[in-house]
Amino acid sequence: MIAGSMTWAIPGGRVPERSTGPEPESTSYDMVCLLNIGDEDANVSMWAYYEHREPVGPYLLTVGARRVRHVRINDLIDPEAVPLETEYGLVIRSDVPVVVQFWRQDTERGKAVATAAAIPLD
Amino acid sequence: MEYAMPIEAGPECFLEVRKRVMEHHRRTVGWRVLYRYVASDDAYLSTAHGRDTVTISLHQNNTLPYDAYFNDMEEIFLRYGGRPHWGKKHSLSAEELEPLYPKWAEFRRIRRKLDPEGVFLTDYMSRLLEGR
Numbered sequence: 728m729i730a731g732s733m734t735w736a737i738p739g740g741r742v743p744e745r746s747t748g749p750e751p752e753s754t755s756y757d758m759v760c761l762l763n764i765g766d767e768d769a770n771v772s773m774w775a776y777y778e779h780r781e782p783v784g785p786y787l788l789t790v791g792a793r794r795v796r797h798v799r800i801n802d803l804i805d806p807e808a809v810p811l812e813t814e815y816g817l818v819i820r821s822d823v824p825v826v827v828q829f830w831r832q833d834t835e836r837g838k839a840v841a842t843a844a845a846i847p848l849d
Numbered sequence: 850m851e852y853a854m855p856i857e858a859g860p861e862c863f864l865e866v867r868k869r870v871m872e873h874h875r876r877t878v879g880w881r882v883l884y885r886y887v888a889s890d891d892a893y894l895s896t897a898h899g900r901d902t903v904t905i906s907l908h909q910n911n912t913l914p915y916d917a918y919f920n921d922m923e924e925i926f927l928r929y930g931g932r933p934h935w936g937k938k939h940s941l942s943a944e945e946l947e948p949l950y951p952k953w954a955e956f957r958r959i960r961r962k963l964d965p966e967g968v969f970l971t972d973y974m975s976r977l978l979e980g981r
Contacts, residue, residue: 744876801879807910808879 730764731824732847737817739843740775742800744812745835753834757800759817759845760828763790769821775809776816783807790825797830819845850919850938851906852931853887853896859903862929866905866922874918880908893952896932904934935977943980 743755763769768791774784786803790796800809809815819827827845832838854862863884870882883906887897896902907922909915919938926933932949933939947953960978964970970979 804880804908804910807912810879811876813876 731762731821731826732849733821733824734848735817735819735825735827735845736848737819737827737829737845739829740800740809740815740817741813742809742811743831743833743835747834747836748838753838754801755833755835756831758797758830758832759800759819760795760797760830761790761819761821762795762826762828763821763823764793764826765823766792767823768792769823769825771819771821771825773803773820774818775803775807776818778814782818783809790821817845818848850923851883851904851934852923852926852929852939853902853904853934854926854929854931856886856901856903858929859884859905862903862925862931863905865925866907869922869925873921877914878907878909878918880910882907893956894935894950896934899951906934906937942976943978946977 742757746755771788772785774782776782829843831841885904887902889901890897
């Protein structure tokens with residue numbers, strides 16, 4: 728069974744700068760959740776798009792066959808860390824179909840979680 | 850940028866570094882701050898010469914602005930008796946480095962004896978070791 732798509736977009740990124748509560752569990756973050764239900768590893772590249780500069784990437788990662796992987800945007804540093812409190816969008820490409828979900832934890836004013844399915848482009 | 854402090858100064862220095870990062874640099878610097886221990890040794894210009902040591906390392910992508918971050922943080926390290934990593938960014942020259950190393954004069958005497966013509970001194974090394 729083939730499930731998912733090979734190209735996804737997340738337009739609504741913005742890692743919250745401020746946090747309240749104990750660290751690290753209460754640190755604010757954006758996160759991408761990738762699900763690979765296929766029998767081959769997924770080689771994934773991500774590009775970050777910004778309001779006033781050219782896209783940055785690729786951020787390369789692998790999602791194993793029949794595995795899920797959650798990647799905090801706060802942890803991305805190669806080729807560049809993503810600045811906080813800055814609007815960005817992601818385009819995510821994989822060499823096999825995957826499913827992508829976006830997740831945000833914002834603890835500036837108490838704990839708030841928002842999540843949305845990414846948008847498949849193919 | 851990486852600085853080596855006496856081990857006793859490590860925790861307080863780290864807390865000050867952390868506070869400064871959170872208040873002034875968190876938005877634009879996504880990298881973690883690294884903290885590690887190094888045992889004392891007796892190499893003349895070792896950053897751990899004569900004292901058990903804590904190092905605190907700061908990083909930034911070379912495609913992003915780093916001067917303001919490093920310059921602002923360096924002042925903290927120097928107040929805690931920090932010695933800069935020889936291969937990373939710092940602003941010190943021989944005049945500021947000499948008081949940090951008890952064997953500085955001995956090292957310089959030997960270096961000059963072994964390299965009287967300054968063959969192995971680049972401009973940068975001259976500024977670091979000779980102050981010219």
